[in-house]
Amino acid sequence: MSAGTLYINPETLDHAAGMLDDVAGDLGGASFPADPDVGRSSSAVSTALSRLSSKTTSTASALRTMASDLRTTASDFRNTDADVASATPSATSGGY
Amino acid sequence: MPLDARVITEPSAAWNAARTLTSVSTTISDASDDVASARSSIASDCSSEATTQALLKLSGDRDVLDDTSADASTLAKALDDFGYSMYSVKNRLADVLDDAMAAGLVVSGSTIQEPVKDDSDADYATKKATTTRSPRRCP
Numbered sequence: 001m002s003a004g005t006l007y008i009n010p011e012t013l014d015h016a017a018g019m020l021d022d023v024a025g026d027l028g029g030a031s032f033p034a035d036p037d038v039g040r041s042s043s044a045v046s047t048a049l050s051r052l053s054s055k056t057t058s059t060a061s062a063l064r065t066m067a068s069d070l071r072t073t074a075s076d077f078r079n080t081d082a083d084v085a086s087a088t089p090s091a092t093s094g095g096y
Numbered sequence: 097m098p099l100d101a102r103v104i105t106e107p108s109a110a111w112n113a114a115r116t117l118t119s120v121s122t123t124i125s126d127a128s129d130d131v132a133s134a135r136s137s138i139a140s141d142c143s144s145e146a147t148t149q150a151l152l153k154l155s156g157d158r159d160v161l162d163d164t165s166a167d168a169s170t171l172a173k174a175l176d177d178f179g180y181s182m183y184s185v186k187n188r189l190a191d192v193l194d195d196a197m198a199a200g201l202v203v204s205g206s207t208i209q210e211p212v213k214d215d216s217d218a219d220y221a222t223k224k225a226t227t228t229r230s231p232r233r234c235p
Contacts, residue, residue, distance in 0.1 A: 007143050019137075020134055026126070034113075062153075
């Protein structure tokens with residue numbers, strides 16, 4: 001548990017989520033070259049390209065997941081804030 | 097025996113792949129910068145267990161992107177260098193064909209025909225020597 005001050009700006013999280021979605025889109029759109037004919041090195045180059053492409057794809061997927069999680073956190077925070085606000089008795093003038 | 101001076105691997109294939117890969121490397125590097133920017137905004141505006149975990153995860157993602165970008169750039173450089181090597185080989189083989197023709201050998205396409213033994217040909221020995229010292233083919 002965090003012992004420090006808890007503060008969250010849901011707008012910041014939503015904005016960051018949008019950025020990460022854009023980044024994931026850019027990565028997903030990265031077009032790796034087709035396996036070039038480089039003689040006896042063709043197989044090694046093909047393997048290297050496949051690994052690079054796989055790492056890029058998996059990172060894009062991780063960033064989309066992170067974006068979704070950030071939005072969920074922002075939404076949860078808003079909902080919790082609203083719940084607490086509705087459960088808090090309103091101050092009334094001349095009240096008890 | 098005829099000699100084949102054909103270039104099996106064209107440099108353009110390696111160069112094209114290198115150019116595309118360099119572009120990919122830039123895309124990934126830019127992505128890493130954007131992830132860092134998103135991470136920075138969260139770090140400066142939020143403090144919680146959830147966001148701390150998010151910051152750690154984003155740091156890891158950025159490291160992966162940096163490594164991938166560097167690896168793509170390294171591979172692009174290797175392909176570029178390979179292309180220049182093949183370009184050099186191609187030029188040297190072209191020189192071999194020129195030398196063979198200059199020596200009076202019959203060249204069909206990229207194949208240097210072995211000279212037919214002819215006692216009346218005073219240049220036969222030179223022609224024969226030319227075919228035996230020429231490389232057969234590039235890798």
